[in-house]
Structure formats: structure tokens, C-alpha cells
Amino acid sequence: MIQGLGSVSAASWDACAPSGRGDEDPHNPFVSYAFLSALEDSGCVGKQTGWAPLHILAEGGDGALLGAAPCYLKSHSMGEYVFDHAWADAYERAGGRYYPKLQVAVPFTPATGPRLLVPDGPRAGEIRDHLIAGLRAVRQQTGASSIHATFLQETDLDAFTSRGFLRRDDQQFHWFNEGYATFEEFLAALSSRKRKVIRRERRDAVLHDITIEWLTGPEITEAHWDAFYAFYMDTGSRKWGRPYLNRLFFSLIGERMSERVLLVMAKRSGRYIAGAINFIGDRRLYGRNWGCIEDHPFLHFEVCYYQAMDFAIARGLDRVEAGAQGEHKLARGYKPVITSSAHDIADPGLKRAVSDYLAQERRYVLEAADELSSATPFRRGEE
Template sequence: MDSSEITLEAVPSVSEIPAADWDACANPAGASPMPATSFNAHSKTAYNPFVSHAFFSALEASGSACARTGWGPRHLLARIEGEIAGILPCYLKSHSQGEYVFDRGWADAYERAGGRYYPKLQSSVPFTPATGPRLLIRNDFDRDEIGTALASGVVALCEMTKASSAHVTFAREAEWKFLAARGFLQRTDQQFHWRNQSYRDFEDFLASLNSRHRKAIKRERREALASGITIHTLNGSDITEDAWDAFFAFYMETGSRKWGRPYLTRTFFSLIGESMADNVLLIMARRNGRWIAGAINFIGSDTLFGRNWGAIEHHPFLHFEVCYYQAIEFAIRRGLKTVEAGAQGEHKIARGYLPQTTYSAHYIADPDLRRAISEYLKRERAYVAEAGRELTEAGPFRKTAEPS
């Protein structure tokens, strides 16, 4: 189709977009768990729970991501003959909180120079540092054409909203390259992911580690449960409102210490419990008849995504058991390829989680700010690449010659 037939529209709520249309773009039916190797390989990507209509709806309907909290929805739609062909999830933001790709230094420098950095546009899943598709395009449309229209559309939306910039964060590498070819600056960072090498069970995974790390993990797992703690995995209908109440108390306690004001409301958890419980895994710790700690995970077709953790009692190594080792055991049982354990944390390397590059793309309207950021990002990309190589080399896995 000729690109002149594409019309663009920004809508102020995910509720204005039919769930079937959104999900047909975000998670096309029949998607198989194969990584996209090029921008045109979307039909072979895996199911990602974070880009589902249900997840965005829970964020917005619960008051977690809304104009009042500084996340004003401006979801960009591309239509052809009235049919939604593509979506760029997008928010008009008045701050840089809840993003995990840090641009506060850019904002401070620009404002010291007399500029106005906020508002800005943010294409991401709020409060969720997990890689996934950002240019959501139906399988039966030309991806280059629709993707180009969405990229041009968010630039035009910057001008319309008087935003300083547009940021597409935790994008897939193919989208990162696609947007770079259309004038966006390229940024990288790293997380730590666990890869399933067709392990039979947790012991088989341990056998792949060198003896020092293998012994350390066994000791940590023993000591984590030494105080009479039991671990429970809850999924689907097993997750009751009582369990959500307990988990929310953990989330508030830990979130208040880390961020001052936790991002997600109690209603958010009830909503995802209603709409996507089969894609949720709560790993909960219990002692003396009450829940004392827990972690929430989301289940994709090939990936377990670890998200929030919290506790009201603190015991040695319990965080590692609940967040890392239990996640690995679940992934092995389910035959999942990857565990993504969230943002940051080099301590994850000793637990078998290795560096993985993450990607974001940035449109900066002011040419002077753009030049300064471009130079900075060249140096940052080189640093991230070198750090990833060094950290991978220092990983806990056995060298070929080491006996098991």
C-alpha cells in the first residue's frame, strides 16, 4: 500500500483501543518462541505478557500509569482504511521516574543551558525494564512502511506536544537499528539473564558451574531456609486476594525504602489477577504460618520475567532463593529458554545470570543537545560492550577442562 493511505492518531487511553486490535499488533496469533533476527521477523517472535492489552489496561485503570502520576497516555495508532495496522505505546511524561534508562543527566544539562526538557515522550512499558517489541505491527501489513510511519509520527507528536524528545526504551535490537536508520540516537545498557542449556533439573545446572560457585549456591539455598521457611509457587487460580494483600505489603515495604513512593497501586495487582493470572507466577516464602517475602514473575512463551520483590522479614540469602534459584527451577520445569531478572545487579553473575545488552533509541529535538548526547552515547556504547565482555569472562561456568 502507498504510505499516503496511512493515517496516524494519538489516543489518551489504552481503553480506547479494542483489546483484539491491540493484541493482534502486540502478540500476533501463532507467534512461535523464536527471536526476531531482523525488523521484518515479527511474526516469529515470542509471546510477551508486558505488551498485552491486559497489562497496559491494568496499569492505566489502576491509576498506576496516568496523567496524575506523570504518565499521560498518548498511544500512537497507524491506520489503513480505518483498520489499526500498528501501535506505538507512548506516554507524555513530566519526569524521568519508573523508566530504568536514566536520562536525568541530560535533563539537568539541558535545563542549566536554559532549555526545557519536560515534557518528553516515552515509548515503553511503565515501570518494567524488560525487552520487548515497541513498534507493534500486525503480521499482514508491511512492517517497514508501518514502522516508518510510527517513527515519523512520534517525531511529529513531539512538536505537537512541545516535548523535548522521544525515547523508545528496552526495544528489540532490530527495532533499535530500524529507528537509528530514521534519525534516532542509539543507546545500550546491560542486564543479567539466565539461559537454559536444556538442563534436566537444577542439579544439572549446578554441574555446569565451577566448584566454588556450585558449593556457594548449595550453601546459600540451605541457609535461606534454615529458619523454618517454606517456599510456595502460586500461579493462576492459586493466587488469591489474600496472597495479593501479602505481596503488596512486601512491595510497599521494599519500594518505600528504594524509591520513596512505590509506583504500582494495590488495584493493579487485583486487575492482573483477574485478566492474566495464568501468565503470573508468585514465588512466596512462609514462616510460622504467615507470608514473609515474595517475588512476582510474568510468564512468556519462552521467558520468565522476574519483576518486583519484597519482604517483611529479612533472612540471609532468602532474596537469592526466591528471586533467582526458584525462577531457574521453574524455567527448567517449564522448558523456558531464559530468565530475565530485572534491572542492574552484578551480584547475579555468581548465580548463573550473564550480561545481556539492552537497547534504546532516542529522538532529541534540539540540535545542540542532540550533538552532545550523540557524542556521549558513542563512549557509553563502547564502555557497555567492554564491560559485558569482561563480566562474561568472569562468569561462574566451568571451563571445558575442569572436572565436574
């Protein structure tokens, strides 16, 4: 266990990240040393924020890093996007102490990715065992009530649930690039009525002489970060009350991983008025934060969704993940996708109650996903 990434090298941490199996993304930017260290070095995570780093390491006899799990000791349930406030309230009303808890996650980031960072190889299963055993040992050592591993890939989900963790399902909406050469090819797959709606939204979004820019790598300057941070603070303050990320964090990711960042910026009358930040994987584009200082009809859809789809098509990316929630994405070509987490609760009574609840919740989530899948805007037979 380490209390921050400063005691390991970027090369050894990143070497543990899986290379991508099946349809998983070979490079998930959020578990990279660059992203996680930027959160720590900027002070966005730390004991003072209720996200105290307690990363779990598996090391060989020679001290070489064989595997790792990004883990945090939490004193609250904010910034996770998998909600357990009701569990905490019920347990504390019954006389228990729910906090602290352990969170195996990427802070403030509802994107599926690896959580047990173990490279492929004959010892992979053994190393996962060591990491999960390490998590349980740290839970006992810290007096944490529970372990929560969120937004899991299938390999990690199987590892946790086969070792007694409870499975929890939720859903997001992702856009899939079915080999489209252009955005118009994507529109051709939709019903006529939906095509017209999207074309109108895109047209109306850039009325009043609004232009859209893509910025990545060295094109992103501190002036761009200043503008984006103003959008983030304005919109985030109204949405959450207190945005999670500070200005230094954006400068650090600009220094450390700008080639994995896409800023979509909207400009009117010579000044930036809105923007969205995305992170670029090898196969996927991950939309994260949006903000604006002027309200224009459909500009949110254009900057966050349609421009992301355009970029994915241009780069040949397989998928756009646009973050948590948002059934409005369905009408714009995004499809429901199940996301999963795993939970280990020390108190047997609370674990039984949560297990019963999750069984019912999972049935509802799967039924809702099936129902929403039938409401997509794609053509069915002849128009």
C-alpha cells in the same frame, strides 16, 4: 493518537503484537492489553503520575488497527530504568526545557520487548514508518523535547536508528536454560566452588522452617495479593521512597492475566514473609518485584533467582530475565546481556552533545560486558 486504551479493543491491540522472531519471545506479557490497561485503570499511569498515555496508532482506510506504539507524555524521568537526568539537567541549565518528553516504553518495566507493535507481513516496514512519523508529529504537537524508546528488540532498534534515532546501550543479567532437566544439571555446568556456594545459599535460605510456594492462575487469591503488596510496599518504600504500583493494579492483573503471573511466596510459622512476582512469556520468565517483612540470609536470592530458574526448567522456558542492574547475579549463573534504547532529540545542539556522549558510553558498556563475561561461574576445561 489516543489518550488511553479505552478507545481500542483488547483483541485489535493484541493482534498487533509481533509473534517473535529469532530468539525473541512470541508473547511478551508487558505489551499486552491486559497489562497496559491494568496500569491505566488502576491509576498507576495517568496525567497525575507524570505518565500521560498518548498511544500511537496506525490504521487502515477501513479503520482497522494495523500497528501501535505504547507511548507516554512524561513530566519527569522516573520509572524508566534508562537514565537521562544528566541530559535534562544540562539542557535546562543552558536555558532549554527538557520536559515534557515522549517515552515509548512499558512503565516501570525494564524488560526488552516490542515497542512498535506491528505484525509480520509485507507492509510491516511501511507501518513502522507511519508509527515513527506519528511519534515525531506528536512530539511537535505537544512541544516535547525528545522521544525515548527503551528496552528495544533488534527489529525495532533497527527501525528507529535507520530513521535517525541515537542508539544507547546498557546491560542486564539473564539466566539461560541450556536444556537443563533439573537444577542439579545446571549446577554441574559450574565450577566446583560455585556449586558449593549456591547449594549452601539455597540450604541456608530456608532455615527456620521457611517453605516456598509457586502460585499461578486461579491459585492466586486476593489474600495472596494482600500479602505480596505488603512486601512490595515495605521494600519498595525503602528502595525508591515511593513505590510505583498500587494495590488495585495487582487485583486487576489477577483478574485479567493470572495465567501469565507467577508468585513465588515464602512462608514461616503459618504466615507469608516474602515474595516475588514474575510474568510468564512463551519462552521467557520475567522477574519484576520483590519484597519481604522479615530478613533472612539468602532468602532474596532463593525467592527471586533460584526459584525462577527452577520454574523455567520445569516449564521448559529458555531464559530468566531478572530486571535491571545487579552484578551479584553473575555469581549465580546469570550472564551479561546488552540492552538497547533509541533517542530522538529535537534540539540539534543537545542531540550532538548526547551523540558524542553515547559513543563513549557504548564503548564502556561493551568493554564491561566482555570483562564480566569472563567472570561467570561456569567451568572452563577440567576442574
